[in-house]
Amino acid sequence: MPIQRAKSLAKLYAQVAGYDLVLVPDAPLASALNRRLDRPQFGTFATTPRRLAAGRREQAEDRTAFLELADTVDDSWKALSYAIGNVLQCWEHHGQAEAILEYSAYDDPTTQTVVDGLSSLQSTSQQLTEFTVDSDQSVAVVGLPEFTELERSVLPSEYDTYSLLTDDAFDYPVFNIFRSPSAIVDAVVDTIDEESADNVAVVLDSSSQYSPLIESALEAADIPYYGGPGFIHDPDVRAVLRLLRVAYRGSETTVSDVAPILSRLGTDVDIEHTEKRLATIDLPATAWITDVCETIEDRTFGSLLTAYEEKADRTLDRLREELVALGLDDTAITEPRVSDLSFYLDTYEVPVDRENEGVLLADAKSAGYVDRQAVFFLGLDEGWTNSAPQRPWVDTEAQFDRYIRRFQRLIQSGDDQYYLVEDTAGGQPVTPCLYFEELLEETFEQFSDLESVRYDRTVDGERDGFARTAIEPPVESKTVDTISQTSLNNFVNSPREYLFSRLVNSPDKDYFREGNLFHDFAEFYVNYPESIDTDTLSEVVDIMLEEAKPFYPETDRVLRRRQYRIGLETIVEYLDAHPPTAPADLPPAEDPDENFFASYFDRPVDSPLTERQFTNPDLGINGKIDLVEGPTALLDYKSGSKKSAYDVCKQAAMDPPSDTVNYQAIAYLAQFRTHQPGEELSFSFFHFLETLEDAITGDADIDDTLTTVSYYAQSFDEFVGTRAAYEVLLDGYKDCVATFEDLGFTAYSDIMTDLTFPDTTDRSAVRESDFADRFAEAVRQETSDNVDAEKGADQAIRALNGVRKRNFFEGDLDQFEGFVADRLTEINRYRAGEERFPIEGLGGEPNYRRIDHRDMFLEDSR
Numbered sequence: 001m002p003i004q005r006a007k008s009l010a011k012l013y014a015q016v017a018g019y020d021l022v023l024v025p026d027a028p029l030a031s032a033l034n035r036r037l038d039r040p041q042f043g044t045f046a047t048t049p050r051r052l053a054a055g056r057r058e059q060a061e062d063r064t065a066f067l068e069l070a071d072t073v074d075d076s077w078k079a080l081s082y083a084i085g086n087v088l089q090c091w092e093h094h095g096q097a098e099a100i101l102e103y104s105a106y107d108d109p110t111t112q113t114v115v116d117g118l119s120s121l122q123s124t125s126q127q128l129t130e131f132t133v134d135s136d137q138s139v140a141v142v143g144l145p146e147f148t149e150l151e152r153s154v155l156p157s158e159y160d161t162y163s164l165l166t167d168d169a170f171d172y173p174v175f176n177i178f179r180s181p182s183a184i185v186d187a188v189v190d191t192i193d194e195e196s197a198d199n200v201a202v203v204l205d206s207s208s209q210y211s212p213l214i215e216s217a218l219e220a221a222d223i224p225y226y227g228g229p230g231f232i233h234d235p236d237v238r239a240v241l242r243l244l245r246v247a248y249r250g251s252e253t254t255v256s257d258v259a260p261i262l263s264r265l266g267t268d269v270d271i272e273h274t275e276k277r278l279a280t281i282d283l284p285a286t287a288w289i290t291d292v293c294e295t296i297e298d299r300t301f302g303s304l305l306t307a308y309e310e311k312a313d314r315t316l317d318r319l320r321e322e323l324v325a326l327g328l329d330d331t332a333i334t335e336p337r338v339s340d341l342s343f344y345l346d347t348y349e350v351p352v353d354r355e356n357e358g359v360l361l362a363d364a365k366s367a368g369y370v371d372r373q374a375v376f377f378l379g380l381d382e383g384w385t386n387s388a389p390q391r392p393w394v395d396t397e398a399q400f401d402r403y404i405r406r407f408q409r410l411i412q413s414g415d416d417q418y419y420l421v422e423d424t425a426g427g428q429p430v431t432p433c434l435y436f437e438e439l440l441e442e443t444f445e446q447f448s449d450l451e452s453v454r455y456d457r458t459v460d461g462e463r464d465g466f467a468r469t470a471i472e473p474p475v476e477s478k479t480v481d482t483i484s485q486t487s488l489n490n491f492v493n494s495p496r497e498y499l500f501s502r503l504v505n506s507p508d509k510d511y512f513r514e515g516n517l518f519h520d521f522a523e524f525y526v527n528y529p530e531s532i533d534t535d536t537l538s539e540v541v542d543i544m545l546e547e548a549k550p551f552y553p554e555t556d557r558v559l560r561r562r563q564y565r566i567g568l569e570t571i572v573e574y575l576d577a578h579p580p581t582a583p584a585d586l587p588p589a590e591d592p593d594e595n596f597f598a599s600y601f602d603r604p605v606d607s608p609l610t611e612r613q614f615t616n617p618d619l620g621i622n623g624k625i626d627l628v629e630g631p632t633a634l635l636d637y638k639s640g641s642k643k644s645a646y647d648v649c650k651q652a653a654m655d656p657p658s659d660t661v662n663y664q665a666i667a668y669l670a671q672f673r674t675h676q677p678g679e680e681l682s683f684s685f686f687h688f689l690e691t692l693e694d695a696i697t698g699d700a701d702i703d704d705t706l707t708t709v710s711y712y713a714q715s716f717d718e719f720v721g722t723r724a725a726y727e728v729l730l731d732g733y734k735d736c737v738a739t740f741e742d743l744g745f746t747a748y749s750d751i752m753t754d755l756t757f758p759d760t761t762d763r764s765a766v767r768e769s770d771f772a773d774r775f776a777e778a779v780r781q782e783t784s785d786n787v788d789a790e791k792g793a794d795q796a797i798r799a800l801n802g803v804r805k806r807n808f809f810e811g812d813l814d815q816f817e818g819f820v821a822d823r824l825t826e827i828n829r830y831r832a833g834e835e836r837f838p839i840e841g842l843g844g845e846p847n848y849r850r851i852d853h854r855d856m857f858l859e860d861s862r
Contacts, residue, residue: 052154197357
C-alpha cells in the first residue's frame with residue numbers, strides 16, 4: 001500500500017472545532033490543535049486520554065511506581081523494574097492491572113506486590129481505569145486505531161471518530177544521500193541560525209550516533225535546542241557514576257579509567273600515565289580519587305557526592321534529590337548498591353528542567369507528530385523501526401498497525417520535510433526503515449534504489465572554524481630527509497596515521513616498557529657478561545617487576561616473574577652460544593639512548609656492537625641496530641611472536657604492499673650493505689620469549705627463537721647458477737637430491753647460464769613457464785635413467801623459488817631504495833600543504849588493526 005497522506009492540521013481543526021472535547025493519540029498534536037482554537041473554551045479542548053484522566057501533563061509512571069515500591073519488595077531492583085514494566089504494559093493492552101495474573105508465567109510474588117501497589121497508587125493508569133468522559137459533552141476521537149485498550153476505556157458511550165490519515169497517497173520527498181552522519185549534521189546546522197531555530201525540528205533515532213553529533217554541532221554553533229540529552233547524560237552525573245564504579249575495580253583501575261572524571265574537573269594527566277594502574281602512581285591530580293577508592297566502604301552516597309561537589313566547585317542538587325528519593329543518600333556505599341543506582345539511572349528518565357526553546361529534537365520511535373515549519377529527518381534506517389513487545393498480552397498485528405500509522409504521520413510533519421540519509425556505511429548498504437518496505441510499492445535494498453539525490457559535503461566558507469594564530473614571518477615547512485622503518489610502515493599503511501603518530505603522544509604500555517627493559521639488559525650483558533650471575537639475574541627480575549608494576553595487577557606477579565626469568569635466561573644462553581665478533585666499520589651512535597641497567601649498575605655501555613644508531617640521507621632511512629653480531633650479521637631483539645622468513649620478506653613487499661607491512665629487515669640490510677658492499681649479509685630476529693612454554697617443560701631449543709633472512713649481492717637470476725643454489729637442491733626433496741647429485745654442479749651451472757629464471761614468485765606461473773620446460777629437458781638429457789629427472793627438476797624449481805621468497809637480492813634492495821625516495825617525496829609534498837595526508841595508503845584502504853588514531857580520522861572529508 002502507498003503512504004497515506006496525513007490530514008492537514010487546518011482540515012482536522014475544521015472538523016473538530018465544534019466539539020466540547022477532542023481526544024487525540026499524542027500530546028504534540030493536542031497542543032497544535034489547542035493553538036488553533038479561535039473561540040473561548042471553558043476547560044479542556046484537545047488532549048490525550050492520559051492527560052485528561054490525570055488532570056496534568058503526562059508523567060513517566062513506571063519511574064514513579066518504582067520509587068513508590070522500591071522499599072516494599074525483597075527482590076532486586078531489576079526484578080522489580082521488570083515486573084512494573086510488565087504490569088503497566090499488560091494494563092495498557094487489557095485495561096486492567098490484574099489481567100497479568102491470568103498468565104501463569106508472570107504470576108509471581110513480585111508481580112502480585114506490584115499489582116496491589118499500583119492499584120492503591122494514584123498512577124495515571126489507575127486514574128484512566130477509574131475515569132470516564134462526561135456523557136453530556138460532545139466528544140470527537142481523532143485517530144482511534146492508535147488508542148490502546150486502556151485509553152479507550154475512558155470513552156463515553158457516544159462519540160464521533162475522525163481519521164488522521166486520508167485515502168490519498170503521500171508523494172514523499174526525495175532522499176538526500178550524504179557520505180556520512182557528520183556530513184548530514186553539517187548540512188542541517190548550516191541551514192539554521194539562532195533566529196530560525198524555533199521553527200525547526202530534527203527527528204532521529206535517539207540511540208544512534210546522530211544524537212550526540214547534532215547536539216554537539218548545535219552547541220558549537222550557539223544554536224539553542226531542547227529534547228536532547230537526558231539526566232543520565234549530564235557530565236557531572238556520569239562522572240559521579242564512574243567514580244563509584246572504578247572504586248570497585250580494585251588494583252586493575254588505570255588512569256584511563258578515571259580520565260573522564262579528571263577531564264570533567266578540568267584536570268589533565270600526562271598521556272604517558274594513561275595505561276598505568278592508579279594505585280601505583282603518585283600524582284597530585286589523582287590523589288583524591290585514589291583516596292576515594294581506598295575509603296569507599298566508609299562512605300555514604302551522600303558524602304561521596306559532597307566530596308565530588310567540593311572538588312568540582314558546583315552543586316548537583318537534582319542528583320541528591322534522586323538519591324534521597326531512592327533512600328540512598330544516607331546509605332553506605334556497597335558494590336551491589338552502586339549497580340542498583342546505575343541500573344536505575346540507565347533505565348528511567350529522570351525529569352529535568354528545560355527551557356523549551358530552539359530546535360526541537362524528537363525521537364523517531366516515540367514521536368507521532370512534530371509541529372514545526374521545517375523538519376529534518378535523519379537516518380530513516382532500521383533504527384527507526386519499533387519492535388512489538390514479545391508478551392502474550394500484546395496483539396502484535398494491532399501494535400504493528402499503530403506503529404506504521406504513527407510513522408506515516410511522523411514523516412509528513414512540518415510544512416517542509418527533508419529526508420537526509422546515508423546510502424552505505426562501512427562498505428555495506430544502509431537498509432531503509434522496515435516500514436518503507438510495507439508502504440512503498442517498489443523493490444529496493446538501499447536508499448539509492450528509490451528517488452534520491454546525492455550530495456557531497458560542503459564547507460561553509462563564512463565560518464571561522466578553529467582559532468588561528470598568524471606566524472610572522474611565515475614559516476616554510478622543513479624537508480624530511482630520512483624516515484625510520486616504523487614511520488615508513490605507518491605511512492605505507494595510512495599517511496594520515498603517520499601524521500598523527502608524529503603529532504600525538506601515545507601512552508606508555510606494558511609491552512613497550514617490558515620490551516625496553518629486555519633490550520637494555522641484552523645491551524648491558526654484551527658489555528659486561530662477566531657481571532651477570534644467578535643472583536644478579538634474580539635482582540634484574542625484581543627490578544623489572546618493579547618497573548612494570550604500574551601496568552599489571554598483583555595477581556600477575558608470579559606469572560610475570562617466571563616469564564621475565566625465562567626471557568633473560570634465553571638472552572644469556574643465546575649470547576653465550578653466539579658471542580658477537582668484531583663488527584664492520586660502523587659509526588658510533590650519534591645520540592645513544594640511556595640504558596636503564598647501565599644507570600642502575602653505574603657502568604657505561606659503549607660497545608661498538610650494540611645500539612648502533614644511524615641516519616643515512618643518501619638512502620633516506622634512519623634507525624637503531626640492536627646488535628652487530630659480526631662483520632656481515634645483524635640481530636634484533638623481539639619480545640613478540642615469531643614470524644617465518646617467508647613472512648618477513650612478504651611483509652617487505654612494495655608493489656603492492658602487504659596488508660601487514662614491515663620494512664625493518666630490508667631497511668637495515670640496505671643500510672648495512674653501504675658498509676659491506678658485495679658481501680652476503682644476514683638479519684636475524686631473536687624472539688627470546690618464543691620458547692617460553694618449552695622452557696617450562698625443559699624442551700626449549702635456542703634455534704627455535706631465530707628467524708633469519710639473507711641478502712645476496714647479486715640478482716636472483718645470477719644466484720640460481722651458483723654453488724650456494726646448487727647446495728640448496730642437495731638438501732631438499734628426495735627426487736631433487738637424487739637428480740642433482742647425478743647431474744653435478746658443473747652441468748647444473750652450465751644449464752643455468754643459458755636460461756633466465758622467470759621474474760615472478762608465483763609458483764604455478766614458474767612451473768608452467770617456458771623456463772620450466774627447457775630446464776626439465778636440459779636436466780633430463782644430462783642425467784641417467786636411474787633418476788626421475790622430470791620430478792627432480794620440478795622440485796628444484798619449487799626449492800629455488802622458495803629461496804627467493806625467503807631472502808633478499810640485489811634488485812630487492814635497489815627497488816627498496818627507490819621506494820623510500822618516492823615516499824619521502826610524497827611526505828614532503830604533503831608537509832608543504834600541496835595535498836592533505838590521505839587516509840588510504842599505497843594498498844588502498846588501510847589495515848585498521850594497525851591504526852592507533854582511528855578516532856582522529858574524519859573519513860568523510862578524505
